[in-house]
Amino acid sequence: MIATAARVLRQLRHDPRTIxxxxxxPCVLLTLLWWIYDGGPTFTSIGPALLALFPMIIMFLITSxxxxxxxxxxTLERLLTLPLxxxxxxxxYALAFGVMATVQALLASALMLGPLGLEVQGPxxxxxxxxxxxxxxxxxxxxxxxxxxxxxxxAVQFMPAIVLPQVLLCGLLVPRADLPRFLEIxxxxxxxxxxxxxxxxxxxxxxxxxxxPLVVLVAFIVGMLALGSATLRRRTP
Amino acid sequence: xxxxxxxxxxxxxxxxxxxxxxxLDGVDVTVAEGLITGLLGPSGSGKTTLIRSILxxxxxxxxxxxxxGHPAGSAPLRREVxxxxxxxxxxxxxxxxxxxxxxxxxxGVADVRADTDRVLEVVDxxxxxxxxxxxxxxxxxxxxxxxxxxxxxPRLVVLDEPTVGLDPVLRDSLWHTFxxxxxxxxxxxxxxxxxxxxxxxxxxxxxxxxxxxxQGTPADxxxxxxxxxxxxxxxxxxxxxxxx
Numbered sequence: 001m002i003a004t005a006a007r008v009l010r011q012l013r014h015d016p017r018t019i020x021x022x023x024x025x026p027c028v029l030l031t032l033l034w035w036i037y038d039g040g041p042t043f044t045s046i047g048p049a050l051l052a053l054f055p056m057i058i059m060f061l062i063t064s065x066x067x068x069x070x071x072x073x074x075t076l077e078r079l080l081t082l083p084l085x086x087x088x089x090x091x092x093y094a095l096a097f098g099v100m101a102t103v104q105a106l107l108a109s110a111l112m113l114g115p116l117g118l119e120v121q122g123p124x125x126x127x128x129x130x131x132x133x134x135x136x137x138x139x140x141x142x143x144x145x146x147x148x149x150x151x152x153x154x155a156v157q158f159m160p161a162i163v164l165p166q167v168l169l170c171g172l173l174v175p176r177a178d179l180p181r182f183l184e185i186x187x188x189x190x191x192x193x194x195x196x197x198x199x200x201x202x203x204x205x206x207x208x209x210x211x212x213p214l215v216v217l218v219a220f221i222v223g224m225l226a227l228g229s230a231t232l233r234r235r236t237p
Numbered sequence: 238x239x240x241x242x243x244x245x246x247x248x249x250x251x252x253x254x255x256x257x258x259x260x261l262d263g264v265d266v267t268v269a270e271g272l273i274t275g276l277l278g279p280s281g282s283g284k285t286t287l288i289r290s291i292l293x294x295x296x297x298x299x300x301x302x303x304x305x306g307h308p309a310g311s312a313p314l315r316r317e318v319x320x321x322x323x324x325x326x327x328x329x330x331x332x333x334x335x336x337x338x339x340x341x342x343x344x345g346v347a348d349v350r351a352d353t354d355r356v357l358e359v360v361d362x363x364x365x366x367x368x369x370x371x372x373x374x375x376x377x378x379x380x381x382x383x384x385x386x387x388x389x390x391p392r393l394v395v396l397d398e399p400t401v402g403l404d405p406v407l408r409d410s411l412w413h414t415f416x417x418x419x420x421x422x423x424x425x426x427x428x429x430x431x432x433x434x435x436x437x438x439x440x441x442x443x444x445x446x447x448x449x450x451x452q453g454t455p456a457d458x459x460x461x462x463x464x465x466x467x468x469x470x471x472x473x474x475x476x477x478x479x480x481x
Contacts, residue, residue, distance in 0.1 A: 003342035010339075011330045014369065074326030078385070081292050083315040084343045234310060237255060237296045 004084070004092025008066070009099065022062070022100055026054035026108050034116045047118040048199035049172045051108060051127055055101050055135035056192060060163055063097060063142030064155045071146065076232070086229040094139050094225065101135030102128065122202035126210065130202070133217045134195040138163075140224035147231030166192035171200070191220040243270045245393050245424035246291055251300035253286050253447075260286040261447045264300070268426050270392070273419045275438030276428040277467065283447040284428040285323065288397050291426070292320050305392060316344055319386030321396040325378040329371035333362060333381050336370055337388060344389040356384040359414060376407045383414070393424045400429060412437045435467030443471055450474045 012019055030050060037043035070076040079089060105128045112118040113127075120127065145162060149155035169179070169187035176187050176197075187193045198213035246268035253261040261283045268274045268291075276284050289295035290302050293310015302309035305317055327336045337353040346352045357363050360380040365373060370381055379399060386394055396415070400408045412434070419425045419439070427438070435441055435455050443450040443458070451458055451474050459465060462473040 003339060007328070007331070007335070007339040010335055011328060014330050014332075074322045074324055075328060077294060078320060078322060078326045078340075079343065081294060081310075081315060081318065081320050082340065082343045083312070083345060235294055235296050 001088040001091040001095060004089055005095035005099075008093060008096035012096075012100070018062075019100075022058055023104055023107055026058065026104060027111050029054065030108060030111060030116065039117060043116075044118065046172055047112055047116075048120065048127070048203040049170065049196045051105075051112060051131055052134050052170070052192065052195040052199045053167060053172070054108065055105060055131045056138035056141075056195070057159070057163055057167075058104070059097050059101055059135040059138030060142040061156070061159055063093060063139045064146045064149065064158060065152060067093070067143050067146035068149055068152060068155045080232065080234045086232045089232065090143060090225050090229055093143065094136055097139045098132060098136055101132050101139075105131030105135070118203075120203040121206040122204075122208040126202045126208065127199065130195055130198045130210075130214075130217075133214070133221065134192075136221050137191050137195065137217060137224070140221045140228060143228035144224050144231065147228070163192075166190045169193065170196040172196065191217060194220075244268065245270050245305055246426070247301075247303045248287070248291065249301045249303075251287070251290060251302060252298045253283075253290060253295060254298045255286065259447055261290070264444075264447070264449055266442050266449065266452065268393070268424050269440065270424045271419055271422045272439040273415055273425045273427060273437065274440045274442060275435055276426060276442050276444060277432060277435055277471070278428075278430065278444030278450075280430050282430075282444040284430070284444055285397055286447075287444065288395055288426070288428060291395055292318065316389055317392045319388070319391035319394040321383050321386045321394070321399055323397040323401070325370075325382040327370055327378070327381050327385060330369065332367050332369055333357070333373070333384075334366040336381060337384055340385045341388045346389045352388055356387040359387055359417070360384045361410070361414075376403050379403070380411075383411075387418065391423065393426070394418060396425070396427045398428055398430065400431070400434065408434075432466070432468040432471060441467070443474065445471075445475060 033050060034043055109124055109127045109131065113124055141162060145158045146155060149158060169183060169190055170192045176184055176193060179187060194213040194216040198210050201208040201210060244267045248264055248266040251261050251264040252259065264287060276287065278284050286295060290297055291304060291309055304314050307314050334353060337356060338349050341349040341352050357366055360383050362377065362380050362384065365377060370378060373381065383399060400411055415425050415427060438455060440453065441455055441458060442452040455467065458470045462470040464470045464473050
C-alpha cells in the first residue's frame with residue numbers, strides 16, 4: 001500500500017502543474033467568492049460549506065482520470081498479475097491523494113481563517129479533518145465510477161452527473177431543512193450533505209458534536225472503496 | 238502430445254469464448270523450462286487470448302491451464318510469472334528506474350536496487366535509468382516493459398508480440414536477450430505474427446483461427462511438411478487442414 005502511494009506521489013511530482021492546480025485553484029476560487037460577496041454575511045454563511053466542496057470535487061476528478069488511465073494503459077492488468085491486493089491498490093491511491101488533500105485543506109483553511117476573516121467557534125483542526133475525509137470521499141467515488149467509464153470524456157461527465165447534484169442539495173444554496181420535502185430526503189442520503197453539516201457545526205459550536213456526520217462519511221468512504229474493489233477483476237472476459 | 242519433464246505450462250482442451258466468437262477451441266500446449274517457445278499465428282488467431290489464459294486473467298469456458306503445478310492465475314504464481322504486454326504497460330510519467338522500483342516493491346523483491354540494476358543491464362537500458370519513460374523511443378519503452386517482467390527472476394516469462402514495429406537490429410538484439418533469459422533456465426513464451434521469427438525459437442506452436450495447427454521444433458515442422466520456411470510450413474499445414 002505504501003509502495004503504491006509513494007508511486008502515485010512520484011507521478012505527481014513529475015507533474016508540478018497538477019500539484020500547483022490542486023493547491024492553488026481552490027484558494028483562488030475561495031478568494032473570488034469572498035470578493036463577490038464583499039466578505040459580507042453571505043460569505044460567512046457559505047464559507048464553511050465551500051471548504052467541504054473543493055476537496056471532494058478535485059479529488060473526484062483526479063482519481064477517476066488516474067484510475068481510468070491505469071485500467072486502459074494495461075498497468076492495472078499487470079498489477080493484478082502481481083502479488084498486489086486490491087485493498088493495497090485502492091488504499092495506496094487513497095493514501096497518496098489523502099496526503100495531497102491534507103496539504104490542500106491546510107492551505108484553504110489558513111486562507112479562510114486568516115486573510116478572508118472567516119470566524120469559526122470550533123477548533124480549526126476539525127475543519128482540516130473534515131476536509132481530508134471529504135477528499136477521501138471524492139477519491140472513493142472517483143475510483144468507483146471509473147469502472148463505468150470507457151473513455152476520459154465519460155469520466156469527466158461523471159463530475160456533473162455524480163458530484164453536481166450533491167453540491168446543489170448539500171445546503172449551500174438553500175439550507176437543507178428548507179428544501180422541498182422530497183429533495184430534503186434525497187439530500188439526506190447524499191454524503192456531501194454530511195460533510196457540509198459537519199463544517200457548519202464546527203463553525204457554529206465551540207464544542208461541536210460531529211458523531212453523526214463523521215460516522216456517515218467514514219461509512220460512505222469504506223462502502224465506496226469496497227464497491228470499487230469489487231470492480232477490479234483479476235479475470236476479465 | 239507428450240508431457241516432457243520440466244514442463245512449466247500445460248494447457249489442456251482450452252476453450253475461450255469472447256463475445257460472439259470462439260477465440261480458442263480445444264487448445265493443447267506445453268511450454269518447457271529453459272527453452273524459447275514461439276507462439277506463431279496471424280493476427281486474430283488467438284495468441285493474446287492464449288497468453289492471457291496462461292496468465293490467468295482470461296475468463297475461460299472449458300479446459301485447464303496449469304502453470305508450475307498450480308491453476309493459472311493462482312496466488313503462488315504471481316511471483317513466478319513475468320508478463321510482457323503487447324503495449325508497454327508502464328507509467329509514462331515515471332522515470333525508468335522509478336517504474337522498475339515500484340514493480341519490484343509490489344513483487345516483494347528483497348533488494349529492490351540490486352534487482353532493478355540487474356534487469357536494466359539485461360535489457361541494456363542503464364544510461365536511460367533516470368529518463369522519464371514518456372520521453373523514450375518506442376523500442377526503449379518496450380525494453381522497460383520487458384525489464385519489469387524480469388524483476389524477481391520469474392520461472393516463466395510470457396511476451397505478447399514484443400518485436401512488433403521494431404527495427405531489425407533491435408529485434409535481433411531482443412531475440413538475443415530472450416535466448417539469454419532462457420539459458421538461465423527460465424521458460425520463455427513469445428508470440429509473434431512474423432513467421433520469419435520461427436527460426437529463433439526452440440519450439441513452435443502454430444495457431445490459426447483459435448486452433449493449434451501444429452507444434453514441435455522448427456526442424457520437425459519443416460521436415461514433416463517438406464518445406465524450407467516456417468511461412469511455407471504454415472501454408473502447407475493450412476492446405477492439409479490437419480490438426481496435431
